[in-house]
Amino acid sequence: MSSTRLGVPLRSPGRARLVSATSATSSQTAPSSPLGSAAPAPSRAGSGASAPRTLHALVRARTPDALSAPAGSPSKRILAPSTRVHVLPDKLGQAHIDALRQLVAHLGALNVVRSSHTASVAVSLDYATVVLSEIRAPKRAERALGDEAESRGVPVLHHSWLTACLEAGIQVPHEAYQIYPRLTAPAASASASASASASALKRAASNEPASPRRHPEKILRLEESGTEEEQEQDEAYAALRGGYASAEEEEGGYGSHEEGTLPVMVPRGIDKGKGRALDVDASPSRRASASPTPPPHVVAYEGAVPAWQNSANACFRPTPIRSMFNQPLVDELEVIRVSRVLFEKNGARDQHNSAAYGRAISAIKAYPHPLAKDPKKAKEIAGVGAKIYKAVLQFYELGYVAEARAIRGDQSHAIMKSFLDFYGVGPAGARKAYQQGARSLQDLCSLGGSYSDRLGREECLRILPDLLHRIPRRECEFIAELIHDEFEKIHPGMKYTICGGYRRGKATSGDVDVVLAPDPEKAPVGDLKSLKHQTRLLHQVLEALKKKAVMTHIVSVAQPSEYYGEAIVPHCDIAEIVVLPPSLPGAGADATKRPRYRRVDIILTRAEVYGATVLGWTGSKQFEKDIRRQARQQGYKFHSTGLVRLEQPGVTLDTPQEQDIFELLGVPYMPPHLRNCDA
DNA sequence: GCCA
DNA sequence: CAGTACG
DNA sequence: TGGCCGATACTG
Numbered sequence: 001m002s003s004t005r006l007g008v009p010l011r012s013p014g015r016a017r018l019v020s021a022t023s024a025t026s027s028q029t030a031p032s033s034p035l036g037s038a039a040p041a042p043s044r045a046g047s048g049a050s051a052p053r054t055l056h057a058l059v060r061a062r063t064p065d066a067l068s069a070p071a072g073s074p075s076k077r078i079l080a081p082s083t084r085v086h087v088l089p090d091k092l093g094q095a096h097i098d099a100l101r102q103l104v105a106h107l108g109a110l111n112v113v114r115s116s117h118t119a120s121v122a123v124s125l126d127y128a129t130v131v132l133s134e135i136r137a138p139k140r141a142e143r144a145l146g147d148e149a150e151s152r153g154v155p156v157l158h159h160s161w162l163t164a165c166l167e168a169g170i171q172v173p174h175e176a177y178q179i180y181p182r183l184t185a186p187a188a189s190a191s192a193s194a195s196a197s198a199s200a201l202k203r204a205a206s207n208e209p210a211s212p213r214r215h216p217e218k219i220l221r222l223e224e225s226g227t228e229e230e231q232e233q234d235e236a237y238a239a240l241r242g243g244y245a246s247a248e249e250e251e252g253g254y255g256s257h258e259e260g261t262l263p264v265m266v267p268r269g270i271d272k273g274k275g276r277a278l279d280v281d282a283s284p285s286r287r288a289s290a291s292p293t294p295p296p297h298v299v300a301y302e303g304a305v306p307a308w309q310n311s312a313n314a315c316f317r318p319t320p321i322r323s324m325f326n327q328p329l330v331d332e333l334e335v336i337r338v339s340r341v342l343f344e345k346n347g348a349r350d351q352h353n354s355a356a357y358g359r360a361i362s363a364i365k366a367y368p369h370p371l372a373k374d375p376k377k378a379k380e381i382a383g384v385g386a387k388i389y390k391a392v393l394q395f396y397e398l399g400y401v402a403e404a405r406a407i408r409g410d411q412s413h414a415i416m417k418s419f420l421d422f423y424g425v426g427p428a429g430a431r432k433a434y435q436q437g438a439r440s441l442q443d444l445c446s447l448g449g450s451y452s453d454r455l456g457r458e459e460c461l462r463i464l465p466d467l468l469h470r471i472p473r474r475e476c477e478f479i480a481e482l483i484h485d486e487f488e489k490i491h492p493g494m495k496y497t498i499c500g501g502y503r504r505g506k507a508t509s510g511d512v513d514v515v516l517a518p519d520p521e522k523a524p525v526g527d528l529k530s531l532k533h534q535t536r537l538l539h540q541v542l543e544a545l546k547k548k549a550v551m552t553h554i555v556s557v558a559q560p561s562e563y564y565g566e567a568i569v570p571h572c573d574i575a576e577i578v579v580l581p582p583s584l585p586g587a588g589a590d591a592t593k594r595p596r597y598r599r600v601d602i603i604l605t606r607a608e609v610y611g612a613t614v615l616g617w618t619g620s621k622q623f624e625k626d627i628r629r630q631a632r633q634q635g636y637k638f639h640s641t642g643l644v645r646l647e648q649p650g651v652t653l654d655t656p657q658e659q660d661i662f663e664l665l666g667v668p669y670m671p672p673h674l675r676n677c678d679a
Numbered sequence: 680g681c682c683a
Numbered sequence: 684c685a686g687t688a689c690g
Numbered sequence: 691t692g693g694c695c696g697a698t699a700c701t702g
Contacts, residue, residue, distance in 0.1 A: 356680035
């Protein structure tokens with residue numbers, strides 16, 4: 001392993017691929033894979049004569065091509081893709097079993113099929129999240145399951161649950177169909193319709209209510225990293241109350257952050273009162289010292305806040321950090337979205353499924369009325385279609401969305417979701433790692449690590465846990481100042497903005513995004529003479545940061561293309577690095593606490609496109625996607641190196657300020673605090 | 680999954 | 684090329 | 691029914 005620590009090679013150690021890592025641990029692979037275990041439904045029995053006519057008829061009637069469609073690309077996704085179904089053969093004819101399996105696949109779930117070699121029922125039950133049967137007697141079901149499965153608590157449902165889901169067009173709660181374990185509340189007979197016993201379902205579900213405070217995935221965290229999340233939630237709840245949160249200091253040594261004092265922003269569509277929002281701009285002159293007075297990094301935004309409008313485009317809708325009205329619903333749908341991300345394949349339209357959820361979630365988050373009062377209003381929200389509308393109704397009828405609840409209860413989902421938090425691990429990597437038996441950070445690192453397999457296991461375990469911790473605002477500012485100072489030494493007269501979640505007002509950030517450019521206002525040196533100078537400047541600063549032992553790793557330094565066809569186009573110079581900041585000045589007694597490694601993005605751009613770069617790095621993700629869509633629609637293309645007209649590619653328009661871009665695109669200026677369009 |  | 688990152 | 695952010699950029 002090349003010494004990546006302190007001796008930072010300008011060749012990046014890279015964001016390593018988990019996939020390509022050492023293939024050591026495969027011992028525990030077998031029974032834990034959610035994917036590898038599933039076998040496609042047998043397709044031969046398409047016209048099984050002895051199969052119950054009703055079932056086949058149902059499938060055929062609603063989706064003519066369902067039976068011929070390959071398992072794995074369901075035409076309707078009604079069950080969570082993480083649903084793994086085992087069909088108990090008892091009392092069911094083979095044709096009936098096959099039909100059920102096809103229905104399972106059709107609904108988007110996976111069949112768990114016991115291989116003929118391992119005749120053990122227990123083994124295949126190990127994969128299953130649900131068992132289907134014709135049996136109606138709990139005692140018989142228990143016997144059929146065997147000891148091991150029983151201890152795992154996989155519920156046995158009557159198979160009519162499947163057709164109920166198909167009919168409803170959405171996954172329905174399974175309490176009414178559950179045979180074993182027997183529910184305390186007398187569940188309706190298996191054939192009863194789900195809606196008939198809605199109140200019973202409510203009771204049955206009450207032991208697992210949809211609550212925004214549930215964090216099942218926390219189990220996986222290495223350290224006690226819950227506090228930051230809670231901090232952020234406290235802030236959110238304070239915002240909901242319209243009050244102030246007293247943010248307890250958790251990140252000792254770095255002073256307290258004060259985002260609890262952010263006032264609630266009320267879009268004019270809700271309250272006729274004059275919209276007043278805040279902008280966050282880090283400028284060295286407004287450095288935070290103590291915090292009796294308003295937080296210095298928060299600058300009032302005095303302009304008018306755009307009113308809510310029912311646009312399918314997030315950039316037209318003011319969206320605060322948390323919805324004051326519908327956040328629990330947003331959180332519920334987000335669970336489903338993440339599961340779609342984890343399971344989406346590359347080939348099908350699957351890949352846009354999660355994006356559709358993302359847009360709907362964003363639209364609901366921005367919706368300025370409580371849907372609880374009138375859930376039917378949801379179908380009028382642009383971005384909410386037939387399917388998600390059903391989910392909304394279900395949420396207010398039952399208190400949860402059945403699919404989301406099922407996902408929450410799925411341990412494999414929780415684990416894979418937690419893998420996504422690691423740098424360099426995406427959906428494919430998370431799936432693969434899980435499949436190979438990884439269940440923890442340690443496992444992940446020994447599989448090859450997310451962030452650099454050159455780091456090796458030890459280094460990996462040393463750095464990655466730190467990177468999971470979110471960064472308080474105060475420290476974001478401190479780090480940005482360190483970096484800006486280095487730029488000033490080499491090229492005086494630079495301005496900078498801390499972008500990302502920080503700029504959107506979040507209490508903590510996953511990393512620090514610093515956008516810098518020569519400031520024409522105050523530059524004694526003036527603008528950089530050329531893009532080459534710009535690139536060189538960045539490298540000089542990196543060198544300096546390395547010397548000072550502030551920067552410990554270079555993740556990557558972008559070498560963007562200089563050409564666009566014939567034309568030379570301007571680019572941003574981007575460095576993704578890891579820093580180990582010295583303790584904050586004034587940390588006092590708490591200075592004993594060791595600092596953490598932090599991810600930092602340094603973006604060096606030109607004054608003429610400063611607005612575009614800041615806009616592009618402020619987010620949120622959904623906001624960026626949608627403002628780009630809007631740009632397309634208006635005959636432009638936008639990205640963080642500038643705005644260009646489609647007719648004249650190669651000519652980058654001057655956009656020194658964010659407002660310039662909003663204006664050109666016909667979008668009302670949205671202050672950063674209202675661009676929180678992701679769940 | 681949603682929409683032009 | 685797929686996978687991932689970056690908002 | 692086609693398109694969904696970026697003529698992103700990097701790694702293996």
